[in-house]
Amino acid sequence: MSLALVALTACGGASATAPEVEAPHPEESMSEPEGAMAPTPYTSAQIAAACAPGRFSLFEDTDADGAVTYSRTTFVEGAEGLATFEMTAADADGAPLGEARTVSVPWDALRDHASYPASQTTITDATIETPAGRFETRHYEVAGEDGTTTHAWFARSLPGPPVRHEVRGPDGALVSSMVLRAFHDPR
Numbered sequence: 001m002s003l004a005l006v007a008l009t010a011c012g013g014a015s016a017t018a019p020e021v022e023a024p025h026p027e028e029s030m031s032e033p034e035g036a037m038a039p040t041p042y043t044s045a046q047i048a049a050a051c052a053p054g055r056f057s058l059f060e061d062t063d064a065d066g067a068v069t070y071s072r073t074t075f076v077e078g079a080e081g082l083a084t085f086e087m088t089a090a091d092a093d094g095a096p097l098g099e100a101r102t103v104s105v106p107w108d109a110l111r112d113h114a115s116y117p118a119s120q121t122t123i124t125d126a127t128i129e130t131p132a133g134r135f136e137t138r139h140y141e142v143a144g145e146d147g148t149t150t151h152a153w154f155a156r157s158l159p160g161p162p163v164r165h166e167v168r169g170p171d172g173a174l175v176s177s178m179v180l181r182a183f184h185d186p187r
Contacts, residue, residue: 038121040114041138041154044107050159051075051083054186057161058094060131062177064169070181072096081106094182114154114162116142128153128164132180135163148175158183 042050056074072090075083086100126139135155140162142150147170152162166177 036118037115038118038123038140040111041140042111042114042159044111046159047110048078048083048107051078052185052187053077054184056094056184057180058090058182059161059178060092060181062174064173064175070094074100076102078107081108083107083110092181110160114140114152116140116150120144126153130163130180132163132182137163146170 053076054074056072059071059073061069061071070090070092072088072094074086076086077084082104083106084102084104086102088096088100089098090096120143122141124139124141126137128135128137128139135153135157137153137155140150140152140154142152144150149168151164151166151168153164155163161180162178163180164178167175169175
């Protein structure tokens with residue numbers, strides 16, 4: 001998983017009863033000037049408001065060969081425009097394996113990890129199931145210049161990383177995937 005996507009997992013959990021976030025409602029396919037970016041699913045402020053210290057997300061990551069690993073991200077604090085979180089490998093139940101790595105990034109950087117070129121992006125509503133539950137989402141389908149297609153499903157009730165993310169090659173074969181397996185919100 002790329003560092004950008006790992007960083008985006010920082011605030012991946014919220015309570016199942018969290019209110020839906022009012023995300024932008026773009027047309028089904030974007031027709032913007034060259035270089036324009038599609039609307040992001042959340043603002044920086046929405047992501048920051050959704051992240052309480054102690055919140056963690058457990059993701060299942062699968063590579064092109066079908067190898068599965070697990071990653072756990074725990075939000076530590078938000079101060080002076082920065083989100084601080086710990087990332088570690090985990091077992092399938094979310095127990096950390098090894099030392100956690102602490103990372104601090106601006107909230108805007110977390111938002112921008114979900115920024116895609118408007119001319120290559122289609123945004124639709126979708127309901128999906130993950131091991132962490134059923135989510136109403138905004139599905140971003142992004143046609144890569146290299147022939148890959150990226151799919152990201154952002155839950156309306158969970159500002160942060162997508163609850164499911166996958167990249168497929170030009171032939172449709174899976175390159176990588178990430179799916180929310182579990183989350184905890186201490187609030």
